[in-house]
């Protein structure tokens with residue numbers, strides 16, 4: 001019995017190999033089939049005795065991957081050779097040097113890239129992220145590495161049934177997380193769709209089968225409808241002597257499922273279950289005119305919905321997609337999407353990047369270069385960003401998913417940004433420096449804030465200021481990974497510098513206070529100031545949010561903690577507990593005189609000082625010391641005529657500079673803005689404002705407000721509240737302690 005199996009298998013291997021050659025035949029040049037044969041024999045020999053989990057001979061897998069590379073991606077001989085050999089270095093005795101010797105450096109480089117990114121890695125781990133990052137690095141070397149990786153993944157997904165269930169889920173979700181979006185971004189529509197469908201099959205198996213069944217059940221009715229719908233169009237296209245093909249295309253199972261879930265509707269209510277696709281065999285120079293001719297014919301028979309017209313011929317998508325879409329009303333009162341495109345466009349839509357190369361020489365200007373630009377953008381990001389791998393993958397993924405928005409520079413140059421991009425994204429797209437200094441923008445001549453959402457066709461001019469610099473909240477309104485990573489880089493730089501400075505200050509301070517600088521002390525400091533990490537603590541010291549005096553308080557607090565020999569404070573947690581007890585005893589009070597003592601006093605009725613106010617004490621004849629605000633209407637008289645009776649006074653909280661804060665508010669100038677801001681501060685939030693200065697420039701409003709806050713939590717509430725004021729773009733805290 002076993003001998004028969006092996007014989008059958010041998011035949012089957014040869015059959016499959018011949019199929020591969022047949023598929024490759026149309027583009028094989030002289031000598032190519034010889035190289036492919038050599039690669040096949042090498043792989044066959046290296047993988048001999050190995051079997052896939054399905055029980056089949058291992059060689060089926062590289063053969064299938066090579067077929068996918070040809071059929072679905074449109075790759076050529078080098079890629080076929082690489083596909084056949086893609087697992088030999090990882091899984092067999094063969095080494096990369098052997099591949100280089102036998103198949104040359106090009107193939108070796110691709111195999112090397114594939115080997116580096118192999119293995120299943122768990123989602124969300126840094127290892128996985130690092131792997132993904134490596135994969136993207138190969139994108140800029142040779143994009144074929146990723147294309148073959150996608151073919152490999154597709155075949156593994158097709159044969160996923162033989163895997164144990166926990167592995168199925170792991171591989172499927174990884175596919176959905178990274179590979180499907182990547183396929184989408186590279187324009188590999190059919191691979192993306194199949195990966196998504198397979199994901200659904202293994203994660204929501206019941207619903208997958210249910211939808212599949214319903215698609216089959218409704219097929220006949222649908223075909224009838226399509227036939228009737230296209231009949232008049234077909235006739236007219238023929239009369240006009242156009243060479244074409246019309247198909248009815250059903251939506252993918254995954255997108256039907258997605259729509260049902262998102263709109264919470266049953267299968268029967270998904271109105272756009274299918275689309276009509278008209279593919280023209282058209283000469284390159286008349287492509288656009290022909291497509292619009294067809295559009296005109298279609299809309300002669302059916303009324304179009306003007307909101308649903310999409311012209312991706314004049315402005316192709318970033319992944320190279322070109323097509324003309326319209327949605328028209330059919331006779332039984334149903335909307336039907338009609339996609340009009342040429343054979344070349346269809347090829348690119350299905351096979352993406354690789355098909356681009358095929359048409360590159362003849363394609364009209366700049367269209368294939370958009371994808372190249374994307375790839376070089378990826379390269380740039382990888383080279384410059386020092387964000388952690390996980391962060392990077394998150395940013396990058398969000399970029400993969402986005403649809404796009406097309407905008408123009410003042411000179412009329414077209415730029416593509418992810419959907420949801422703001423003026424700030426645009427600024428970073430132009431140049432990192434311009435992004436970092438961006439203050440606002442003019443969109444279609446109108447002044448807008450940084451976070452203004454861009455729409456298709458907007459013309460954008462960036463306004464910059466030398467004083468401007470990136471801040472944390474900018475991350476809330478950028479969507480492009482370029483802007484995100486640049487802002488993060490800038491923030492990290494700033495943070496690092498401040499933390500280094502802070503560390504020096506702490507060192508100096510501890511030396512002065514005769515405390516040892518060791519891990520224990522630093523850890524206690526971190527706990528005392530409630531910081532999450534030591535770096536956070538250093539950073540705040542560097543920024544001046546925690547000042548020298550506060551560190552001095554730490555020493556006192558530390559020594560005032562009773563030293564119970566049984567309960568030594570070694571870990572940060574117990575220290576924190578003790579510290580809270582000590583702190584609760586302190587409340588805001590007035591310190592009076594040169595020595596800043598706690599003396600009895602009364603608050604003057606004429607100006608009603610409150611904690612935080614700048615004040616002075618005045619020694620009265622009968623009522624002891626009275627406290628006035630320095631801005632009290634009586635102050636000038638008291639200070640000038642009775643200087644000898646004036647004593648210094650300060651709130652204990654004021655001694656701690658952390659409570660005196662400067663805020664910068666940037667916004668678009670509008671009538672009443674200042675009023676709104678100040679009424680929120682002093683009215684709604686009851687915060688004491690010390691000073692305010694405002695400058696407006698080209699319609700941009702920039703204000704500096706100095707005020708007292710109780711603590712950082714309080715400050716955050718205020719910043720959040722102020723940010724909601726209409727016209728306010730940005731509220732940030734500025735460092736004033738120098």
Ligand code: MN
Pocket residue numbers: 061086087152
């Ligand atoms: Mn493989």
